[in-house]
Amino acid sequence: MALYLSIFTQILITIVAVSGVYVLTGLTGMFSLGQAAFMAVGSYASGILVVKLGVPFPLACVLAVIIAVAIGYVVGFPTVRLRRDYISLVTLGFGEAITALLNRATKLTGGASGFIGIPKKTTFLMALLSAIAAIALVSWFKTSKYGRQCIAVRSDELAAKAMGINVPKVKMTAFLFSVAVTAFSGCLYAFYITYVDPTIFGWKKSADWVIMVFFGGVNSLTGSVAGAFILSGLPELLRSLDQYRSIIYAILVLLIINFKPSGIFGEWELTFGNLKKLGSRRSRKALKEGKN
Amino acid sequence: MKGGHTVSLQIVVNGLATGSVYALIATGFSLIFNVLKFSNFSHGALMTLSAFAGYFIAAQRGLGLIPTVLVAMVTGALVALAGEFIAFRRITLHNTSPVYFFVSSITLGTMFEGIVTVKVGANFYNYPQFFQNATIKLGNVVISTSDLLMFCCSAVALLVLAYIIQKTRVGRGLRSVSFDRDTASLMGIDVTRTIQFTFLVSGALAGLAGVFLGINYTLYPTLGSLVVKGFIASVIGGLGSLSGAIIGAVLLGLIETLSISMVGSGYTPVITFLLMLVFLLVRPSGIAGSNIQEKA
Numbered sequence: 001m002a003l004y005l006s007i008f009t010q011i012l013i014t015i016v017a018v019s020g021v022y023v024l025t026g027l028t029g030m031f032s033l034g035q036a037a038f039m040a041v042g043s044y045a046s047g048i049l050v051v052k053l054g055v056p057f058p059l060a061c062v063l064a065v066i067i068a069v070a071i072g073y074v075v076g077f078p079t080v081r082l083r084r085d086y087i088s089l090v091t092l093g094f095g096e097a098i099t100a101l102l103n104r105a106t107k108l109t110g111g112a113s114g115f116i117g118i119p120k121k122t123t124f125l126m127a128l129l130s131a132i133a134a135i136a137l138v139s140w141f142k143t144s145k146y147g148r149q150c151i152a153v154r155s156d157e158l159a160a161k162a163m164g165i166n167v168p169k170v171k172m173t174a175f176l177f178s179v180a181v182t183a184f185s186g187c188l189y190a191f192y193i194t195y196v197d198p199t200i201f202g203w204k205k206s207a208d209w210v211i212m213v214f215f216g217g218v219n220s221l222t223g224s225v226a227g228a229f230i231l232s233g234l235p236e237l238l239r240s241l242d243q244y245r246s247i248i249y250a251i252l253v254l255l256i257i258n259f260k261p262s263g264i265f266g267e268w269e270l271t272f273g274n275l276k277k278l279g280s281r282r283s284r285k286a287l288k289e290g291k292n
Numbered sequence: 293m294k295g296g297h298t299v300s301l302q303i304v305v306n307g308l309a310t311g312s313v314y315a316l317i318a319t320g321f322s323l324i325f326n327v328l329k330f331s332n333f334s335h336g337a338l339m340t341l342s343a344f345a346g347y348f349i350a351a352q353r354g355l356g357l358i359p360t361v362l363v364a365m366v367t368g369a370l371v372a373l374a375g376e377f378i379a380f381r382r383i384t385l386h387n388t389s390p391v392y393f394f395v396s397s398i399t400l401g402t403m404f405e406g407i408v409t410v411k412v413g414a415n416f417y418n419y420p421q422f423f424q425n426a427t428i429k430l431g432n433v434v435i436s437t438s439d440l441l442m443f444c445c446s447a448v449a450l451l452v453l454a455y456i457i458q459k460t461r462v463g464r465g466l467r468s469v470s471f472d473r474d475t476a477s478l479m480g481i482d483v484t485r486t487i488q489f490t491f492l493v494s495g496a497l498a499g500l501a502g503v504f505l506g507i508n509y510t511l512y513p514t515l516g517s518l519v520v521k522g523f524i525a526s527v528i529g530g531l532g533s534l535s536g537a538i539i540g541a542v543l544l545g546l547i548e549t550l551s552i553s554m555v556g557s558g559y560t561p562v563i564t565f566l567l568m569l570v571f572l573l574v575r576p577s578g579i580a581g582s583n584i585q586e587k588a
Binding site for chain 2: 025029031033074075077078079081082083085086088089090092093094096097099100101103104202203204207208210214218243244245246247249250251253254257258261
């Protein structure tokens with residue numbers, strides 16, 4: 001039971017991070033390959049604040065998120081005005097820089113051997129509530145004015161500009177929002193595992209998150225969350241195939257992109273209205289079959 | 293005073309050698325960016341894959357450097373061609389949103405790296421010693437033989453590439469496809485064939501760069517993450533410009549060597565990253581000044 005609980009908690013933390021990635025990639029069409037590095041900033045900042053400075057845990061989380069957003073602003077400022085490719089390249093460089101910094105600043109971060117001795121504060125309930133809060137926040141963002149502007153920018157930047165949308169500002173808002181959510185997931189992670197080291201925050205993890213978003217459906221928050229749930233739960237089921245995990249993922253995703261580019265869920269969202277529609281369609285179908 | 297000169301000359305020589313490998317990475321990446329207008333993130337993993345192919349097929353059997361390089365280049369070219377077919381063909385044909393190129397290339401990279409990891413685990417491998425004399429002394433400057441070879445090979449490869457692109461028929465086709473794919477196809481250029489050719493060349497460059505990186509460092513499954521140097525170089529030089537990529541790469545090599553000699557290798561990625569940010573602020577179009585706008 002404890003094992004399942006631990007697996008679920010980690011999946012929930014991943015879901016928090018992926019809902020941040022969804023804002024950036026799903027809504028705005030930007031790709032960050034340094035998203036995991038922002039998670040690292042969240043983990044390390046909150047960990048250092050609590051362990052070395054004795055700041056209480058909730059305040060440390062808030063401060064860590066603020067620090068991450070400030071760093072995100074520096075990274076985003078030169079890049080949001082440019083072509084979208086730049087943000088992926090720049091965040092990739094950012095990830096490398098952060099890893100180097102964490103490895104190097106041994107006194108503060110413990111260097112390559114990791115930062116240890118973080119107290120265990122994250123519980124299953126807390127992770128669950130955070131995941132629900134993150135999903136609620138993101139779905140609110142999606143339907144808000146900003147979210148719709150983001151979708152406009154993703155679909156056609158030039159047309160969005162012509163409609164009077166301030167494209168760099170929208171991109172920046174989405175970027176910082178996703179950085180904040182991801183950094184928060186980093187806090188949860190650090191205080192759950194109680195140990196962080198620089199190697200787990202490479203671009204591989206960011207790429208995995210992007211893949212999760214696309215697996216479920218790039219236009220659907222439901223799909224992204226489901227993708228995160230399935231793809232981060234799958235390795236636990238396939239323990240014996242651990243080596244082949246990334247290859248299996250890759251083949252799955254390539255198939256989806258080639259043959260159903262909108263992902264498993266397409267644009268479908270889990271709402272009461274949509275559920276009712278689904279139910280009525282099914283009952284209508286049943287009725288028809290009954291007649292035949 | 294004389295000592296200072298030698299040290300700085302030494303830095304220039306080392307920087308040029310490092311920069312020439314970065315130039316190989318950056319041009320391989322920029323070629324694809326030029327033609328298909330997306331950042332190919334599978335390039336790094338392709339370098340790893342072909343470097344390991346060179347190791348297992350040639351170097352391990354005691355064949356010399358040249359067979360190793362050839363095997364790696366051929367592997368790189370063929371795998372890139374296969375990758376184009378698996379991951380990018382349908383997206384190009386259906387004109388789906390360019391974001392899918394991005395995801396496809398990341399996924400392809402993950403797959404290549406996964407294949408390498410399955411074969412070698414997390415172990416480190418070393419190419420055998422290819423040269424009898426590890427260093428050559430020119431005046432006061434010591435050049436390692438592999439650095440010299442790297443520089444020469446890269447220069448030759450890039451010159452051949454420039455000749456192909458500027459002077460030959462297929463190169464002209466490549467340039468026109470990169471300019472406007474639809475019009476090029478109306479003019480009777482086989483776009484698919486041209487894209488395949490681009491991937492072949494880019495893959496061969498990846499193989500060459502992979503072997504050199506393997507000689508310089510060691511062979512390990514995440515060797516491909518060094519591709520980030522190529523990305524930084526092409527951002528500095530101007531995304532999508534081949535000559536800009538080469539200039540950016542040489543500049544990056546020089547700055548990196550300088551920074552290593554001054555603050556050590558640990559902080560160097562931080563410095564190159566900050567340099568890239570400054571470049572984007574001051575001159576977002578890069579050294580070459582070709583700023584490709586997002587197409588409507």
